Amino acid sequence: MKRLEEMLEGSPYVAYLYGYPHKTAYRPFAPALSLESVWAEERRDALFLYFHVPFCEMRCGFCNLFTAAGPKQDVVDGYLAALERETRRVKEALGTASFARLAVGGGTPTLLDVAGLHRVFDLAEDVLGADPHHIPVSVEVSPETVDAEKLRVLRARGTDRVSMGVQSFIEAEVAAVKRPQKTAQVESALDLIRSTGFPTLNLDLIYGMEGQTVESFLFSLRAALRFSPEEVYLYPLYVRPLTFLGKKSRAWDDLRLSLYRAGREFLLSEGYTQVSMRMFRARHAPDASGPVYRCQEDGMVGLGCGARSYTGRVHYSSEYAVGSREVRSIIASYSERTSESFGEVGYGFRLSGEERRRRHMLLSLLADGVDFAAYRERFCSDVLEDFPELLELEAHGLARREGVGLVLTAAGVERSDLIGPWLHSEGVRALSEEYAWR
Structure with a gap:
């Protein structure tokens, strides 16, 4: 283990730990494990259910998520058909299970049309038995893909939290990270979200973009707070392998630290509570409801290409990639899988x-x-x-x-x-x- 003193002398931005271990530590299982054996000893009374939609209208310059930009409708349809086969096979393996959380992420779930969104929720409710109206449900959206009809569908199906990656309210800043976003479109989408009545709105902002200053970052934060978000996440910009910015091989400066401190001080002064390095919660945010879920103890059922599943002893997923050709190849292979093949777990990590x-x-x-x-x-x-x-x-x-x-x-x-x-x-x-x- 590297000495802490040495690391403290360098950048505070090493890597974002949102799960452990990271998917870069996953490897093929030889032989593959049966789905039933992986879940045999796992508690199933408070599982997290996650559906992954690996499609976006565009790929942002900082993004290393598992997603493909601009898919044709036949690709989306083929993917959803495979998602249904996987969901039904997972139900066979799980048997009776209760879910404490439901999330639909990506990618951009709202790239799906209304029928596609209904289909995902039908899989959660009708196949797996989740009850979105009695547990917290979160869906990721984007300004380019939401409209009034899609938002009404999400709300009617039980979604109580929507999350939008705004990144910045200054067009020049988002353009610098290869995101051709119009502020007017963002504000229009946020007005629609608020008028639809979701109890929790989360906004993601990024600090460390080219040309960004403390003053411009605070401008974006003030613009965000005009919509009274219940949650705000502040993400430092990372230059990751194979992303647009990573290919530029540009050294990122430590202005990020002063931006973080300015953003933190501002949100605290506005009555937000800091929950983690990234997450800030407003005073008016609703109290947590639904069954208790603890990520340290309870399992996660991830469905869809790119989703991760957690049991106490095995973490598993499809293979991981960032490059567009590799991502599309993995999605195509997933879409061709049979129900029988979804009964095997072939890639992941065994936890000692x-x-x-x-x-x-x-x-x-x-x-x-x-x-x-x-x-x-x-x-x-x-x-x-x-x-x-x-x-x-x-x-x-x-x-x-x-x-x-x-x-x-x-x-x-x-x-x-x-x-x-x-x-x-x-x-x-x-x-x-x-x-x-x-």
């Missing part, structure tokens, strides 16, 4: 006992903090003995004891994208470093 403990520790630390008693109850060991490196965070003022656990300080939250990668296991780090980007 140490990796299960590390995942719990990491996801807890970067969210609400590590609860010592909850960790001991789950793993019958002491988290500080299992991971003594946590004491280094405390020694550097990046974490503190609070109540019966360890939480990140403000300085620690600011360096979440350094702390997460620093706490990766040597095995996961080695797999990710040898991953061949394509």
Whole structure:
């Protein structure tokens, strides 16, 4: 493990940890595992259900998500047919299951037409038995693909949260990241969303774009707050392999840190609460409702090409790619799969006992903090003995004891994208470093 002192001397922007391990640590299973065996020992009373729509109108210059731009309708239709085959086969393997959350992401789900959106929700309700009207439901949208009819469908089917990646309200800034977005179209879409009555609106903004200043970033934040979003996410711009910006090989400066601090101070002054490095929640945001879901403990059923599924011992997905040719090839192969083939799990990561403990520790630390008693109850060991490196965070003022656990300080939250990668296991780090980007 690299010394924390060394890493703290460099950039605080190493990598965004939204799951552990990252898909770059996944490898083919030989032989493939049966779907039934993967889920055999998993609790099924509070699962997260996720549908992936791997299509967008365009690919932004910073995007490394699994998505294809501008698909023809026959490609979309073929994909949805395969999604139905996969969903039905997964239902066979799961048997009786209850879902605590539902999300539809991508890509851009609202690239689907009204019939396509209904089809996805029909799979969730009629095939898997999820109840979108009694659990939190989130759908990602874009200014270019939403309209009044699609929004009415989403609301009628139980969606209570929509998330839009605005990135910036200044056209020159989004143009610099290869996103030809018109501010007037964004504002029109936000007016439609608000008039449709979704309880939670989330807006994503990016800091670190070419030409961006503290003043221009605050301009975008003020523009966003005109629509009273219940949630705001602030994302630092990363230059990733095979993206448009990554191919430019341009060194990104650390103006990002001053932009983050300015954005954080502004949102706090406006009554928002910081939940994580990226997430800020408004005072008027509705209280969390529905069954309790904890990502450290409960499983995830990911459906669709590019979606990830989590059980306690196995994480799996389709293969991962960023390059447009490779993405389209993977989608075409997925669309040709038979119901029988969806009963096999061929690509993913087996979690050892140490990796299960590390995942719990990491996801807890970067969210609400590590609860010592909850960790001991789950793993019958002491988290500080299992991971003594946590004491280094405390020694550097990046974490503190609070109540019966360890939480990140403000300085620690600011360096979440350094702390997460620093706490990766040597095995996961080695797999990710040898991953061949394509």
